[in-house]
Amino acid sequence: MKLYDSLISNFKEIDLSKVLIYTCGPTVYDYIHIGNARPLILTDIIIRYLESMDIKYKYLLNITDIDDKIINKSLEKKISEEDYSKKFTKAFLEDLDFLNIKRPTAVVPISSKINEILFFIDNLVEKGFAYEKSGNVYFDISKWENDYGALSNQNIKNLNIGEKIKKDENKKNPQDFILWKKTEIGKKWLSKWGLGRPGWHTECAVLIDDFFKTSINIHVGGIDLKFPHHENERIQYIAKNLRELSDVWLHNGHLSLENIKMSKSLKNTILVRDYVKENGSNSLRFIFLNSNYKQPLNINQELIDYSKEWILKIEFMLKTINWSTRVGELILTNNTPIDDNFNSYKYLTKFKKFLNDDLNTPLVISLIDEMCKSINKQIKNKMLDSTYLKLKTILKTLGFSFEIKDLSNKDIDKIKKWREMISKKNFQKADKLRNELKEENII
Missing domain, CATH: 3.40.50.620 (HUPs)
Structure with missing residues (x-):
């Protein structure tokens, strides 16, 4: 390294x-x-x-x-x-x-x-x-x-x-x-x-x-x-x-808050526990990883909002894969991701290369975005290769933590009912089931 x-x-x-x-x-x-x-x-x-x-x-x-x-x-x-x-x-x-x-x-x-x-x-x-x-x-x-x-x-x-x-x-x-x-x-x-x-x-x-x-x-x-x-x-x-x-x-590098250096003496700090309660720990980790560790970093509401959007995007995708594979709408394979010329996408190799290069986490975040783009395309095509498993490995190594529920038979029955109501165009009942599934942290 x-x-x-x-x-x-x-x-x-x-x-x-x-x-x-x-x-x-x-x-x-x-x-x-x-x-x-x-x-x-x-x-x-x-x-x-x-x-x-x-x-x-x-x-x-x-x-x-x-x-x-x-x-x-x-x-x-x-x-x-x-x-x-x-x-x-x-x-x-x-x-x-x-x-x-x-x-x-x-x-x-x-x-x-x-x-x-x-x-x-x-x-x-x-x-x-x-x-x-x-x-x-x-x-x-x-x-x-x-x-x-x-x-x-x-x-x-x-x-x-x-x-x-x-x-x-x-x-x-x-x-x-x-x-x-x-x-x-x-x-x-x-x-x-x-x-x-x-x-x-x-x-x-x-x-x-x-x-x-x-x-x-x-x-x-x-x-x-x-x-x-x-x-x-x-x-x-x-x-x-x-x-x-x-x-x-x-x-x-040091942190600034709205362009003023963060300092207890200036009373312009955000306590960790307050930040996590309001925005989640993944948000702060993303903000730090999306910038070079050596550089000063200015925290503002726009940056916090962007970090939360990024985290929600990842979380939604992971939840979608979780429930859709369990109800058979998405097939998860161990196929190696390849490009149009049949060359392997060596995501983990790139990940290691970036971290070995003075912890270049901004490039790692770009790599995750690239992987998510590929995964979302695959979700639409109902077939998912090993990009998903490699993404989970990278996210875990970076210390991100997502609460993806281990689905029970009762949860799966409710998801199937929700999908059935959508197919029957019973949108009122579908919306009710969808809201319940969201409250239960399933979708």
């Missing part, structure tokens, strides 16, 4: 019998929004595709349950940080299910890895890559000037104290970042440097180091995390292990 590596700004080939994947998970201080869902669905496509190819994988997702936002929210709500973070961790896992996302190999809350974090930080201090000052521990960027900034393509000398680098008199260099934070507020743990809690940038490096015991193959995350989070995560891992963290850094 060829993927675009943000570190080298070029494509890299991943051809392994087992793939190690890490994706940055949520900070559980609120429900996730659809922007947070983009890297999760991107990773879901990868692991589903690997499964379809019988390639093994290990996929780790973190949960940030130690954070200033959680502390502030729990104080505001007058409940413990632990109870607050557990509530939204549970909500996050529910949202994964709402989105039909396969559960990772492991989902690890960072609060369960404090000992590992302390060991990791102490290792960096002993090697001279981190230092303690007033109970805080900082990573010393000056020791890694030639490596730091490579991921985000920035020169360390041009980095100034600004929005993303807070001024701190304890730092040797303005760009140094905190690994262990002395704190008086919120939950804290005892370390050799005093009471405190871990810095955000350390947790991902520690989890990868602890879980995989080696470098990983694919690191997934949103483009907004590239600097400073991924940059800081990467440099810590390199400092401890003297090797690159990941073969490929896969970054998805």
Whole structure:
């Protein structure tokens, strides 16, 4: 599989019998929004595709349950940080299910890895890559000037104290970042440097180091995390292990809502659970797949409406095949689809080719449209070849989920009666039966 590596700004080939994947998970201080869902669905496509190819994988997702936002929210709500973070961790896992996302190999809350974090930080201090000052521990960027900034393509000398680098008199260099934070507020743990809690940038490096015991193959995350989070995560891992963290850094583009960048701070987000309730999970998956994962994506009502129309078109076709084959109006064969020159339509070969080419899902969507066009023609001719089965394979691999009812004898009798009423031109009774069948999710 060829993927675009943000570190080298070029494509890299991943051809392994087992793939190690890490994706940055949520900070559980609120429900996730659809922007947070983009890297999760991107990773879901990868692991589903690997499964379809019988390639093994290990996929780790973190949960940030130690954070200033959680502390502030729990104080505001007058409940413990632990109870607050557990509530939204549970909500996050529910949202994964709402989105039909396969559960990772492991989902690890960072609060369960404090000992590992302390060991990791102490290792960096002993090697001279981190230092303690007033109970805080900082990573010393000056020791890694030639490596730091490579991921985000920035020169360390041009980095100034600004929005993303807070001024701190304890730092040797303005760009140094905190690994262990002395704190008086919120939950804290005892370390050799005093009471405190871990810095955000350390947790991902520690989890990868602890879980995989080696470098990983694919690191997934949103483009907004590239600097400073991924940059800081990467440099810590390199400092401890003297090797690159990941073969490929896969970054998805950010989301906008009506041309304004989606952000919780701007309060212009759509919660995943609200979106799914209103539009269905297939709709959001289609929107993401119908655009290049690297590109920014603007969500608007026109796009949502289009996605729902596309999903309904597929669903209607699948339901039609389901009932019409059961009542004998459509014959399903295993014939290979061929063109006018008797050449085979190699749909699955094309599908794999597109996904292998940096997850070119827009071309896959075009391929599905082409297959549906062929299938609808075949439905009219009452004879269906293996295009249908191949389509189902592709839809499943992409993570689309359609509720196609397993028809009972009673359902089949009702369908036959409906078709009979149509043939007898008893349209009033036919319409009544049709409405009943629609309500029962059969047609």
